[in-house]
Amino acid sequence: MSIEFAERIRRMPSYPLAAGYDLGAEIALLASNESAFAPLPQVVEAAHRALAGAHRYPDPSYWPLRRALADRYGIPPERIALGNGSCDILLAAGAALLEPGAEILYAWPSFSMYPHLAAASDARAIQVPLDVDERHDLGAMAAEITVATRLVLICNPNNPTATALPLDEIEAFLARVPRHVCVILDEAYCEFALALGDPYASVELLRRHSNLVLLRTFSKVYGLAGMRVGYALCATEAFRAAVEQVRQPFYLNVAAHAAAVEALRHQDDVERRVTSAIASRLELEDGLRRLGLWVAEADANFLWARLPDGVEETDVIAGLRDRGVLVRAGRSLGRDGAMRVTVGTDAENRKFVAAMAELLA
Numbered sequence: 001m002s003i004e005f006a007e008r009i010r011r012m013p014s015y016p017l018a019a020g021y022d023l024g025a026e027i028a029l030l031a032s033n034e035s036a037f038a039p040l041p042q043v044v045e046a047a048h049r050a051l052a053g054a055h056r057y058p059d060p061s062y063w064p065l066r067r068a069l070a071d072r073y074g075i076p077p078e079r080i081a082l083g084n085g086s087c088d089i090l091l092a093a094g095a096a097l098l099e100p101g102a103e104i105l106y107a108w109p110s111f112s113m114y115p116h117l118a119a120a121s122d123a124r125a126i127q128v129p130l131d132v133d134e135r136h137d138l139g140a141m142a143a144e145i146t147v148a149t150r151l152v153l154i155c156n157p158n159n160p161t162a163t164a165l166p167l168d169e170i171e172a173f174l175a176r177v178p179r180h181v182c183v184i185l186d187e188a189y190c191e192f193a194l195a196l197g198d199p200y201a202s203v204e205l206l207r208r209h210s211n212l213v214l215l216r217t218f219s220k221v222y223g224l225a226g227m228r229v230g231y232a233l234c235a236t237e238a239f240r241a242a243v244e245q246v247r248q249p250f251y252l253n254v255a256a257h258a259a260a261v262e263a264l265r266h267q268d269d270v271e272r273r274v275t276s277a278i279a280s281r282l283e284l285e286d287g288l289r290r291l292g293l294w295v296a297e298a299d300a301n302f303l304w305a306r307l308p309d310g311v312e313e314t315d316v317i318a319g320l321r322d323r324g325v326l327v328r329a330g331r332s333l334g335r336d337g338a339m340r341v342t343v344g345t346d347a348e349n350r351k352f353v354a355a356m357a358e359l360l361a
C-alpha cells in the first residue's frame with residue numbers, strides 16, 4: 001500500500017525547474033533569470049566568516065539585515081520581513097491569508113509560484129490574461145475583485161514577459177482595491193526596470209496604501225540566487241507578524257544572512273552590473289528582432305520572445321540545448337510558441353543568438 005498524501009498534493013502544480021545543471025560548465029544557463037555575475041569577493045568572504053559560527057542557530061530576529069534594509073529604504077525594521085528567498089515569503093503569505101472560499105487574483109502568464117498559493121490553501125485562483133503587449137491588464141484585474149478577494153499579486157516587471165507598468169498605473173489600481181485586501185507587488189526585478197524610475201519610488205506607495213507589500217530578493221540584482229534571501233517591505237507590521245507566525249523560526253541560514261548584509265554595502269558595484277545587464281539585453285533584443293522574432297518591451301534582466309509562425313517551440317528549445325544553450329520554454333510558463341531568455345555574459349548571449357540563427361535558417 002502506498003502512502004496516502006493530502007488532497008492538495010494532487011491540486012498543486014510542480015514548479016517548472018530548469019534542467020541541464022548536469023551538462024557541464026560549457027552550457028549557457030539562460031533559463032532562470034539569475035545574474036550573469038558571480039557574487040563579489042567581499043560577499044563570499046562574509047559568508048565564509050559566518051560559517052565559523054554555524055554550530056549556533058542564527059539570531060532569529062536577523063536584526064543586522066533588517067536594520068541595513070531599514071536604513072536603505074527609510075522604513076522601520078519592524079515592517080521588514082525576511083525569507084529563505086522571496087518564494088518563502090510568498091508561500092507564507094498564502095498560508096497566512098488564504099483559505100477555502102477565499103480568492104487570490106493575479107495576471108497570467110506570470111510567476112510560476114503563484115498557482116501554488118491557491119492550490120496549497122484550497123482558495124480560488126482568478127487568473128487574468130495579460131494584454132496584447134504582454135502587460136498586466138489592471139482594468140480587467142480590478143473588475144475581478146469580489147468580496148472573497150484576499151490577496152492580489154502584481155508582478156512588476158512581470159516574469160516571464162519582462163514587461164513593466166509605470167507606478168502611476170499601479171497606484172491608480174491600488175486606489176480601486178479595498179483596504180482589507182492585501183496587495184503584493186512582486187518586484188524581484190525592479191532594479192533593472194528603467195520604466196519604474198529608481199527602486200525607491202515604489203517605497204513611497206507604502207505611505208499611502210496600508211494594504212501594500214513590496215516583495216524583493218537578493219537572488220537577481222545582488223547575484224545571490226544560490227543563497228536564498230528575499231525580503232518584503234510592508235506598509236504595516238501586521239503582514240510581517242503574520243508571515244512569521246506561519247513559518248519555522250530560523251528561515252535564513254547564517255551564511256546567507258551575512259552575505260546579504262555585505263552585499264548591501266557594495267551598491268556601486270551592483271549599479272555597474274545593472275547598467276551592464278541592460279546594455280547586454282538591448283543587444284540581445286536587437287539580435288532576436290533581426291532574426292524576425294517579436295520581443296516584448298523588456299524592463300528586466302531577461303526577455304520574452306515569440307517564435308515566428310510555423311516554428312515549433314519544442315524543436316527550438318531542444319536545438320538550443322544541443323548547441324549548449326538553456327532557455328525557458330514558453331509552454332512551461334503558460335504560453336506556447338514563446339521563450340524566456342535570461343541575459344547572460346556577452347559570450348553566452350552571442351552563443352545564443354548564433355544558435356538561434358542556425359535553427360531558424
Ligand SMILES: Cc1ncc(COP(=O)(O)O)c(C=O)c1O
Nearest residue numbers: 085086087111159188217219230
Ligand atoms: C517574479 C519573481 N518573484 C519571486 C521570485 C523568487 O525569487 P527568490 O525566491 O529566489 O527570492 C522569482 C524568481 O525567479 C521571480 O521571478
